[in-house]
């Protein structure tokens with residue numbers, strides 16, 4: 635088996651300030667990797683570089699044997715529409731607020747070639763069900779939805795085309811705790827059932843405990859510790875990870 639996604643020596647600077655540096659890992663098919671660290675540790679910068687939203691200054695990003703950084707913009711956009719998906723922290727960044735819930739899901743299918751209206755509507759209805767949105771809300775706009783519903787709709791919009799790799803930026807951030815728990819459960823079920831590979835950025839260790847097979851701990855733009863999630867959280871080796879874990883336990 636070869637890795638689905640490989641990263642080597644990735645670096646991004648903002649002038650003299652380091653965004654992230656020296657990042658390298660392999661992600662295997664069906665594997666979920668969590669990236670954790672305090673605010674300013676470089677998580678979002680790294681995720682943006684990985685997902686092709688931000689050009690890194692140095693390094694290599696290989697997806698399924700293809701050099702992502704050497705791709706043309708149309709090639710990268712095609713990849714982002716087909717094999718990849720990106721779930722934003724704020725659903726408004728990942729949804730079209732002026733389009734109905736069904737339209738939000740359906741237009742992704744159309745972007746990959748679906749044309750038959752009946753089939754598109756049927757698949758959209760099915761996906762709304764999978765993310766626990768009642769089918770009679772299909773013609774409502776996302777602005778009429780709660781934050782949790784909007785996030786579930788964003789997930790349906792992203793997963794309907796059957797991506798292989800999903801990037802998630804604080805997918806449960808900004809939601810209240812009971813809504814977070816339900817969303818996490820739902821995400822875990824979808825990721826496992828679809829055999830998705832995912833990279834999840836969060837500062838919430840409960841999120842990675844539930845979703846991630848493997849963890850990368852970041853501090854000051856660098857990876858300070860990596861390993862299996864339970865191993866890292868139960869027996870942290872780096873002083874910073876120990877602090878991160880113990881500060882959570884004190885809450």
Ligand SMILES: Nc1ncnc2c1ncn2[C@@H]1O[C@H](COP(=O)(O)OP(=O)(O)OP(=O)(O)O)[C@@H](O)[C@H]1O
Nearest residue numbers: 648651652653671672673674675676677678679680
């Ligand atoms: N557009 C930018 N211009 C200049 N510096 C930036 C920019 N974006 C991020 N940085 C800097 O890069 C470093 C990493 O920031 P980044 O946003 O990636 O961290 P983060 O771990 O995602 O934080 P948060 O959890 O608060 O989003 C920080 O020092 C930050 O100030």
